[in-house]
Amino acid sequence: MPIKLILLDADDTLWHNMRHFEAAEQAFADMIAPFAEAGIARSTLAAMEERNLELYGYGAKSFTLSMIEAAVELGGDALPVGGIRQILEAGRALLSHPVELLEGVGDTIEALAGLGDLVLLTKGELLHQEAKLAASGLGSSFASVEIVSDKRADTFRSLIARSGVEPHQAIMAGDSLRSDIVPALQAGAWAAFVPQALAWTHEQAAEPVDHDRYRRLQSLADLPALIEEIG
Numbered sequence: 006m007p008i009k010l011i012l013l014d015a016d017d018t019l020w021h022n023m024r025h026f027e028a029a030e031q032a033f034a035d036m037i038a039p040f041a042e043a044g045i046a047r048s049t050l051a052a053m054e055e056r057n058l059e060l061y062g063y064g065a066k067s068f069t070l071s072m073i074e075a076a077v078e079l080g081g082d083a084l085p086v087g088g089i090r091q092i093l094e095a096g097r098a099l100l101s102h103p104v105e106l107l108e109g110v111g112d113t114i115e116a117l118a119g120l121g122d123l124v125l126l127t128k129g130e131l132l133h134q135e136a137k138l139a140a141s142g143l144g145s146s147f148a149s150v151e152i153v154s155d156k157r158a159d160t161f162r163s164l165i166a167r168s169g170v171e172p173h174q175a176i177m178a179g180d181s182l183r184s185d186i187v188p189a190l191q192a193g194a195w196a197a198f199v200p201q202a203l204a205w206t207h208e209q210a211a212e213p214v215d216h217d218r219y220r221r222l223q224s225l226a227d228l229p230a231l232i233e234e235i236g
């Protein structure tokens with residue numbers, strides 16, 4: 006049965022994202038260098054982020070708070086206010102960088118829009134994700150846009166049900182095994198993993214290589230052919 010619903014991740018699937026977090030993390034490590042060596046700085050920040058997800062959710066603002074908390078933990082009362090200012094600047098840069106589409110994404114989106122209902126499914130902060138979508142120029146290609154606090158199997162189940170298709174008529178494509186691939190398969194949909202060079206440890210999961218609805222693609226540009234093959 007052909008695919009009718011095409012769900013796409015946004016960050017690092019349509020446009021660059023991780024490279025900006027990487028730059029912010031480097032700025033954090035440089036700022037905190039008088040108090041901690043880079044490895045400790047990064048692992049403290051990663052642990053802080055993981056701990057804060059439940060309270061703050063995903064996204065740049067939550068990441069900025071985690072940088073401040075990690076700096077306070079590492080620097081203690083000796084932390085200069087200038088350090089906090091540098092973190093806030095890095096956080097602002099994360100929220101305001103220009104949106105750069107991954108190579109070929111514009112043409113791929115056009116091809117996909119002719120194959121089924123195209124839905125953007127992204128987690129993170131509503132305001133920031135909306136701003137990036139607007140800046141991307143891709144908004145009009147999507148039948149709908151879903152900005153959610155997290156992507157779990159139930160997120161996919163309810164979205165697919167609301168779309169009025171059967172789970173096996175839906176496919177999710179994205180760069181995160183944990184958020185895009187595993188829960189989509191659990192919900193009964195197809196899943197296409199498009200790995201990127203920079204990946205956040207938090208988003209890793211075992212690759213479901215033997216699953217019959219799982220495919221690993223070199224590029225999002227391979228998705229239209231996969232959808233036609235499934236159909």
Ligand SMILES: [Mg+2]
Pocket residue numbers: 014015016017018179180181
């Ligand atoms: Mg992503």
